[in-house]
Amino acid sequence: MERRNTMQKELTYDAVMSYPGHPSADDIYRVIASEYSTISKATVYRNLSLLADEGKIGRVESFASGGIHYDKRLDRHYHGHCIKCGKVVDIAVSYDKEPSFKVVSQEDGFDIISHEVVFVGTCRECRKKEKENGTEGIKD
Amino acid sequence: MERRNTMQKELTYDAVMSYPGHPSADDIYRVIASEYSTISKATVYRNLSLLADEGKIGRVESFASGGIHYDKRLDRHYHGHCIKCGKVVDIAVSYDKEPSFKVVSQEDGFDIISHEVVFVGTCRECRKKEKENGTEGIKD
DNA sequence: CTTTTTGCAAACCCTTTGCAAGACA
DNA sequence: TGTCTTGCAAAGGGTTTGCAAAAAG
Numbered sequence: 001m002e003r004r005n006t007m008q009k010e011l012t013y014d015a016v017m018s019y020p021g022h023p024s025a026d027d028i029y030r031v032i033a034s035e036y037s038t039i040s041k042a043t044v045y046r047n048l049s050l051l052a053d054e055g056k057i058g059r060v061e062s063f064a065s066g067g068i069h070y071d072k073r074l075d076r077h078y079h080g081h082c083i084k085c086g087k088v089v090d091i092a093v094s095y096d097k098e099p100s101f102k103v104v105s106q107e108d109g110f111d112i113i114s115h116e117v118v119f120v121g122t123c124r125e126c127r128k129k130e131k132e133n134g135t136e137g138i139k140d
Numbered sequence: 141m142e143r144r145n146t147m148q149k150e151l152t153y154d155a156v157m158s159y160p161g162h163p164s165a166d167d168i169y170r171v172i173a174s175e176y177s178t179i180s181k182a183t184v185y186r187n188l189s190l191l192a193d194e195g196k197i198g199r200v201e202s203f204a205s206g207g208i209h210y211d212k213r214l215d216r217h218y219h220g221h222c223i224k225c226g227k228v229v230d231i232a233v234s235y236d237k238e239p240s241f242k243v244v245s246q247e248d249g250f251d252i253i254s255h256e257v258v259f260v261g262t263c264r265e266c267r268k269k270e271k272e273n274g275t276e277g278i279k280d
Numbered sequence: 281c282t283t284t285t286t287g288c289a290a291a292c293c294c295t296t297t298g299c300a301a302g303a304c305a
Numbered sequence: 306t307g308t309c310t311t312g313c314a315a316a317g318g319g320t321t322t323g324c325a326a327a328a329a330g
Contacts, residue, residue, distance in 0.1 A: 001142065001284080002283075002284075003284080004283085004284055006285065006286080008142070010286090011294080024319085025319080026319075026320095031199070038287080039286090040287040040288065041287090041288095042286080042287070045319090045321075046286090046321090047285095061201075061203045066201065066318095067318085068320085078314095082250070091252075101190065110231055111267060112231075112248040113223070113262070115258060116203070116254070116257070116258045117258075118255060119254075120256065121250050121251045121253040122250070122251045122254050123254070141309080146309090146311080148311070149310090164294085165294080179312085181311070182314095183310080184294090185296075186311090191296095195285050206319090222298090247322040281330100283328105284328085285326105286325105286328080286330075287325100287326085288325100289325095290321105290322085291321080292319100293321095296315105296317070296318100298314095298315090298316095299313095299314100301311085301312085301313105301329100302309105302312090303309085303310070304310085304314105305306100305307095305309095
């Protein structure tokens, strides 16, 4: 499988690099389509997946929305997943104590490749919206 | 909203409690449908979601498959997500050092409710399958 | 030229929803 | 009774796939 360079591939990569935050595939598609209207959604999906597989961009599973988000940052860092809107945001944290895990039981035979720490919560925009609407406590 | 008990709700709960591992909604549906063939998939989905919201069963987002899995265990424990088949398995770990996180920057205004530690890797069945087929290194 | 990549549309998977009929309290 | 819950079928969203035409090397 010899890999070829195409304008669509570059547009996809550039769009991720210049997108603020953690865009979904559809976010990227819309950006590109706005200036290159004939690009296909399938092409964008394929190229994003390819770029992530090649390690050129990051791939983030959203805990909250279930969908896939992409990330220009390749270094190890932490994400917050907003339970209200599903958005993924970078979180700067440090450990008081660095954790180190020890696998106590491998009876299930699971082979650990890596671990992720995911923060779950609410983003500023969603809390602001709730405060404005004052609907926090309202149940049907 | 007064909640009512139905046979479907009990069947759903019982199916989760007796299912080994971490079934998807569809896994549970198939179990119930095999002996109570008129149950609707929507009912199972609704009841699983309800039971999880009520804290009677656990809900697990699968990193690997993107879908939702359910869990009979309600205590805090750790999961391994198989990148090959998407299965969720329990992992017994202990910390050499308990981590404690400190949020260094809240410039993004993210409000942390909880955090999850997710182990990513391969389950025994998938590694066994790979070994048998000997297809590890084969690329198209 | 050969093989990869594209665009299109349809297929797919998993989950949710609208609604009338049925079941619980 | 009143209203919560069910079953059905259809809609939904996010992503993937098959295929012929176009483009890269």
